[in-house]
Amino acid sequence: xxxxxxxxxxxxxxxxxxxxxxxxxxxxxxxxxxxxxxxxxxxxxxxxxxxxxxxxxxxxxxxxxxxxxxxxxxxxxxxxxxxxxxxxxxxxxxxxxxxxxxxxxxxxxxxxxxxxxxxxxxxxxxxxxxxxxxxxxxxxxxxxxxxxxxxxxxxxxxxxxxxxxxxxxxxxxxxxxxxxxxxxxxxxxxxxxxxxxxxxxxxxxxxxxxxxxxxxxxxxxxxxxxxxxxxxxxxxxxxxxxxxxxxxxxxxxxxxxxxxxxxxxxxxxxxxxxxxxxxxxxxxxxxxxxxxxxxxxxxxxxxxxxxxx
Amino acid sequence: xxxxxxxxxxxxxxxxxxxxxxxxxxxxxxxxxxxxxxxxxxxxxxxxxxxxxxxxxxxxxxxxxxxxxxxxxxxxxxxxxxxxxxxxxxxxxxxxxxxxxxxxxxxxxxxxxxxxxxxxxxxxxxxxxxxxxxxxxxxxxxxxxxxxxxxxxxxxxxxxxxxxxxxxxxxxxxxxxxxxxxxxxxxxxxxxxxxxxxxxxxxxxxxxxxxxxxxxxxxxxxxxxxxxxxxxxxxxxxxxxxxxxxxxxxxxxxxxxxxxxxxxxxxxxxxxxxxxxxxxxxxxxxxxxxxxxxxxxxxxxxxxxxxxxxxxxxxxxxxxxxxxxxxxxxxxxxxxxxxxxxxxxxxxxxxxxxxxxxxxxxxxxxxxxxxxxxxxxxx
Numbered sequence: 001x002x003x004x005x006x007x008x009x010x011x012x013x014x015x016x017x018x019x020x021x022x023x024x025x026x027x028x029x030x031x032x033x034x035x036x037x038x039x040x041x042x043x044x045x046x047x048x049x050x051x052x053x054x055x056x057x058x059x060x061x062x063x064x065x066x067x068x069x070x071x072x073x074x075x076x077x078x079x080x081x082x083x084x085x086x087x088x089x090x091x092x093x094x095x096x097x098x099x100x101x102x103x104x105x106x107x108x109x110x111x112x113x114x115x116x117x118x119x120x121x122x123x124x125x126x127x128x129x130x131x132x133x134x135x136x137x138x139x140x141x142x143x144x145x146x147x148x149x150x151x152x153x154x155x156x157x158x159x160x161x162x163x164x165x166x167x168x169x170x171x172x173x174x175x176x177x178x179x180x181x182x183x184x185x186x187x188x189x190x191x192x193x194x195x196x197x198x199x200x201x202x203x204x205x206x207x208x209x210x211x212x213x214x215x216x217x218x219x220x221x222x223x224x225x226x227x228x229x230x231x232x233x234x235x236x237x238x239x240x241x242x243x244x245x246x247x248x249x250x251x252x253x254x255x256x257x258x259x260x261x262x263x264x265x266x267x268x269x270x271x272x273x274x275x276x277x278x279x280x281x282x283x284x285x286x287x288x289x290x291x292x293x294x295x296x297x298x299x300x301x302x303x304x305x306x307x308x309x
Numbered sequence: 310x311x312x313x314x315x316x317x318x319x320x321x322x323x324x325x326x327x328x329x330x331x332x333x334x335x336x337x338x339x340x341x342x343x344x345x346x347x348x349x350x351x352x353x354x355x356x357x358x359x360x361x362x363x364x365x366x367x368x369x370x371x372x373x374x375x376x377x378x379x380x381x382x383x384x385x386x387x388x389x390x391x392x393x394x395x396x397x398x399x400x401x402x403x404x405x406x407x408x409x410x411x412x413x414x415x416x417x418x419x420x421x422x423x424x425x426x427x428x429x430x431x432x433x434x435x436x437x438x439x440x441x442x443x444x445x446x447x448x449x450x451x452x453x454x455x456x457x458x459x460x461x462x463x464x465x466x467x468x469x470x471x472x473x474x475x476x477x478x479x480x481x482x483x484x485x486x487x488x489x490x491x492x493x494x495x496x497x498x499x500x501x502x503x504x505x506x507x508x509x510x511x512x513x514x515x516x517x518x519x520x521x522x523x524x525x526x527x528x529x530x531x532x533x534x535x536x537x538x539x540x541x542x543x544x545x546x547x548x549x550x551x552x553x554x555x556x557x558x559x560x561x562x563x564x565x566x567x568x569x570x571x572x573x574x575x576x577x578x579x580x581x582x583x584x585x586x587x588x589x590x591x592x593x594x595x596x597x598x599x600x601x602x603x604x605x606x607x608x609x610x611x612x613x614x615x616x617x618x619x620x621x622x623x624x625x626x627x628x629x630x631x632x633x634x635x636x637x638x639x640x641x642x643x644x645x646x647x648x649x650x651x652x653x654x655x656x657x658x659x660x661x662x663x664x665x666x667x668x669x670x671x672x673x674x675x676x677x678x679x680x681x682x683x684x685x686x687x688x
Contacts, residue, residue, distance in 0.1 A: 010606065010683035011666045013655065019663035029657055030664070032314045033609040033684075035616045036652035040671060042623040045633040054671055059651050062665045069665040070654045072621035073313040074674065076614070082641050084618060086629045155629040172311045203661065240629070294311040296620040 016066035017206055035074040067181065067209050075296065077172050083154045083161055085173045087290075087299040088237045090149035090245070095236055097149040101130030104271075107302050108285070109148060111187070113252035114259075114307040121275040121308070134305065137188070137251040138196030147192065147249045150290055151229065152297045153242035163241035166231045174243035176216040176226070177293035184210040185255045185263065186286045186305055192224045192249055213293075216244055243297075250288065252305055261309075270309060280309040314656065315615060319608040327602060330473070331464055332595040333376055338363055339588045340486045345581075352588070354581045358407030359417065360459070361584035377594070378459040379584040381406075382418030383575070384436060387453030406580055413580060414454075421457055421534065425507070425527050437534055439522040441503045452536040454575045455524065456587055458594070465531030466598040471508060473597035474498040474526055474533065478590045480547045483558045490592055496535065498526045510535060537587070538571045547571050547590075556586040603688045607655060611680045619648040647675035653684050 015023065022028045039060060044053045063069050075084075090097025101110045111134030112118050118133055132146040133139055140146050152175060154163040163169055180189060185208050189199040199222065201210035214222035226244040229236050236242050256263055261282060268284035275281055288301040337351065345352035351364040351373065360380035366373040383406075406413025419434055426435035426443045435443040437452035458476075460469070476496040484490065495516035500509025506529040511520035524535035538547045548571065553559070555574040557567045567574075567582075574583060618624070618631070625631055626639065636642050649671040655664040666684045674680050 008608070008681045008683055009668065009672065010685055011653070011668055013607075013653070013664045013666035013684045013686045015664050015686070016662050018661050022657065022661070022663060027657075028663060030318065030320070030607055030655045031658040032316045032656045033318055033607070034314050034654045034656065035609075035611060035648075035650045035674070036654060037619050037621050037649045037671070039651045040619075040621060040623070040649045042619070042621060042632040046635055046637045046639070048637075051673075054649055054673070057649075057651070057671050059667055059669055059671070062652075062667045064665075066662040069662060070652050072619060074616040074648050074650065075618040075620055076312045076315070076616055077618050078310060080646070081618075082631055082634050083629045084620075084625050084631060086625060086627070153629075155627065157628060161629065203659075292620070294313060296618075296625070298620055298622060 014062045014064060016064050016069055018066040020064075021206070034070070036070045036072055037074060038071045065207070067205055067207065072298075075294075079170060079172050081162070081170070081173070083156060083163065083173075083240075084296045085152040085169065085175070085243060085292075086155040086238065087150060087152045087297050088155070089299060089301060090151050090237055092237065093145075095234065096245075097237075098145065098147065099129045101128065101304075104274075105130065105304060108304040109250075109301065111250065111252055111303060111305045112307070113256050113305045117275070117281070117306060117308045121279065132250075134187075134250065134252040135257055136196075137190045137198070137249075140249045140251045141190045141192065141194050141196045144192070144247070147247045148288070148301055150246040150248070150297075150299055150301075151236045151238045151242055152292070152295070153236070153238035154240035155238050156240050161240045165233055165236075165238075165240050165242070167241045169241040169243045173295055175292035175295045175297040176244065178214050178225075178246060178297065179289075179291045179293060180212040180214065180248065181209050181289040181291075182212070182250070183286050184208050184253060186253055186267065186284055187250050187288065187303060188253050190249045190251055191222075192247055194224070214246075243295075246290065248288070248290070250303065256284065256305060256307075264307065268305075271306070274306065275308065281306040282309055313620065315609070315611065317610040317612070317615075319610070321606045321608065323604045323606065325602045325604060326599045328470060328597055328599050329466065330595070330597045332593060333363070333365075334593045335484075335490070335591055337365060337376070338591045338594070339484070342367055344585070357409070358579060358581055359410075359413055361581055361588075363588070374463050375461040376464055377461060378457075379587055380417050380457045380459070381414050381575075381580050381583045382421055382455050382457060383414035384418050384451065384453045385415045387451070408579070417457070417580070418455070421532070425525070425530065425532065425534070437525060437536075439509070439524070439536065441501055441507075441509055441522075441525075450522070452524070452534065454538075455534045455536050456583070458533040458535070460531035460533075460596065462531075464596065464598060466600040468506070468599050468601075469526070469528040469531055470597040470599050471502075471528060472498060473595070474510070475593075475595045476533065476535070477592040477594075478537075478587070479592060480552070480590070482552060483554045483556070483586060483589045485558045485589070493592055494523075496523055498528075505529070538575075556582040558589070605686045605688075607684045607686070609653060609655075609682050609684060611674060613676050613679050616650070616674050616680075617646050617648060617676050621648075624648070645675050645677070647673055650674055650680070650682075653682060655684060655686075 110131045115135045191197045214225040216226040229242045264282040271283045284305045342351040353368040360378045364373040422434045439450040477493045481491045496512045498508045500511045508526045510524035512523040555571045653666045
């Protein structure tokens with residue numbers, strides 16, 4: 001009788017809702033895997049006794065919602081590196097970005113989902129910082145001041161990091177394929193400078209989360225979502241070498257660009273004194289998840305869609 | 310090229326069985342709850358009278374689960390052993406199967422025989438026979454008036470495990486809740502194996518002595534077919550004629566009181582009445598079921614150089630430095646990068662997450678060794 005090897009751990013898996021759907025449809029086929037570390041907070045690595053602290057991390061049970069079951073991937077890189085790419089939203093107009101809103105809307109991009117909200121409140125004044133005319137997709141498509149910009153790269157101080165701002169980011173750390181996830185009932189993505197051509201999602205799951213894939217390849221239909229960044233020190237919030245900048249125009253879904261309030265009531269809430277400190281607004285808060293297909297590019301963009309009550 | 314996925318998967322398929330033992334006692338079958346006339350009963354007659362269902366709780370309760378059905382059959386053209394037909398009836402077949410179908414017992418017999426035994430080469434339905442030979446009517450062993458105990462899917466699951474069926478019944482008079490049990494017949498499936506998962510059921514008085522064939526068990530359909538009486542098994546069954554009150558207690562307070570013996574009951578009783586008669590003789594029914602589990606184990610292999618970094622935002626600090634390579638002051642020191650694994654995702658070719666597994670304790674992954682994890686999916 002031989003000894004049992006402990007080299008292989010065997011764990012039980014559960015089907016996600018998408019897995020169950022495909023099993024029922026007869027097209028369940030596993031072809032690749034990924035490893036994840038959702039529960040791990042790597043700050044522990046700089047603490048004494050970090051190995052024991054990592055090992056003692058409590059792990060959550062699996063959940064079946066396919067968009068939420070796993071969050072952070074482990075990466076395979078073809079180089080040994082001390083740095084990975086950071087991801088930052090570009091919020092400085094001087095760097096070619098768009099400011100986020102301030103005050104009670106701090107941290108959000110505020111999207112006016114109905115033209116009436118603009119006409120009644122901002123037609124004769126300057127639109128507040130971080131607000132977008134999201135009710136008209138052709139307008140959003142052509143107005144680069146209303147796009148959301150995301151940079152990634154090595155963010156180490158000036159000359160300390162291995163990848164300087166005036167150098168190219170190694171291809172292993174530079175992202176050229178990006179997944180964007182957004183609730184299709186709330187927001188849609190339009191092609192930059194296209195006069196309002198919608199970006200088609202590659203899939204829409206059972207929770208209405210649309211997944212969009214954009215790639216930077218020159219022959220790709222979606223290469224317009226990427227642009228190179230000047231190799232100047234102040235051209236980006238990323239201090240060191242940068243990958244391609246992402247620019248994403250988002251507009252209000254036709255589902256919420258309606259006079260009816262039912263979807264606004266079921267998905268959102270009313271914020272009092274929202275417009276000019278006096279008028280109430282219907283508001284739906286959501287996020288747009290942006291995730292690199294091969295690198296550590298990963299950011300969540302908070303969005304607040306509003307219309308008058 | 311950097312990557313978050315790997316296709317290095319090896320797949321292994323296995324099959325396993327999970328077994329479960331169940332014992333249903335007399336307190337459930339006839340003792341604890343009122344009889345089926347009451348809404349609080351755990352016994353429910355089919356609305357058309359073709360069978361009677363035993364539940365574990367009052368059948369109107371949301372907690373109630375069906376355990377088994379009882380029904381009775383009569384072989385068309387059969388007779389009542391060597392005693393002749395009851396009171397020399399004008400018709401060949403018994404009467405009063407249900408309120409609306411006097412041939413209900415005939416129909417049940419044919420339905421069960423067709424399902425379990427099939428048809429012979431002449432197109433005639435085969436017959437239940439204690440010998441295990443179903444193609445011809447053998448006077449000494451044919452089952453003319455069997456009772457059928459049909460276990461629910463909840464009880465039998467995928468199949469009944471061979472050698473685990475046991476039915477204990479009192480062959481004496483109708484047993485009321487206040488009475489004590491007398492001698493018992495112990496019926497088990499320790500007889501010969503027959504075609505298609507059928508087994509011979511055998512009975513022993515008080516569980517000892519020479520066994521005698523009394524029925525057939527279909528393990529895959531969860532049906533026990535038992536000939537409770539008949540001259541050929543009189544020593545291992547219920548007496549045809551000497552035990553009265555088969556379908557009711559000898560109790561004048563029982564509105565359904567009938568002094569019928571087994572033979573008379575088989576002839577004149579409804580399926581519901583006959584089922585009452587059996588239930589009030591059952592001391593216990595026990596089975597062991599089996600559920601087939603199909604498992605696919607995906608062995609995912611991460612090579613030594615794979616998955617040693619993480620896209621977890623906490624993996625780097627604000628300066629993009631990999632934290633696991635830093636000392637407590639944030640300076641880069643000479644270490645190998647590593648990451649921890651707490652979850653595994655299995656994906657379709659188009660990138661949809663189809664299955665997910667979590668590891669109870671984080672597993673360290675670095676370039677010093679590969680990592681293989683078996684991810685088991687059970688259907």
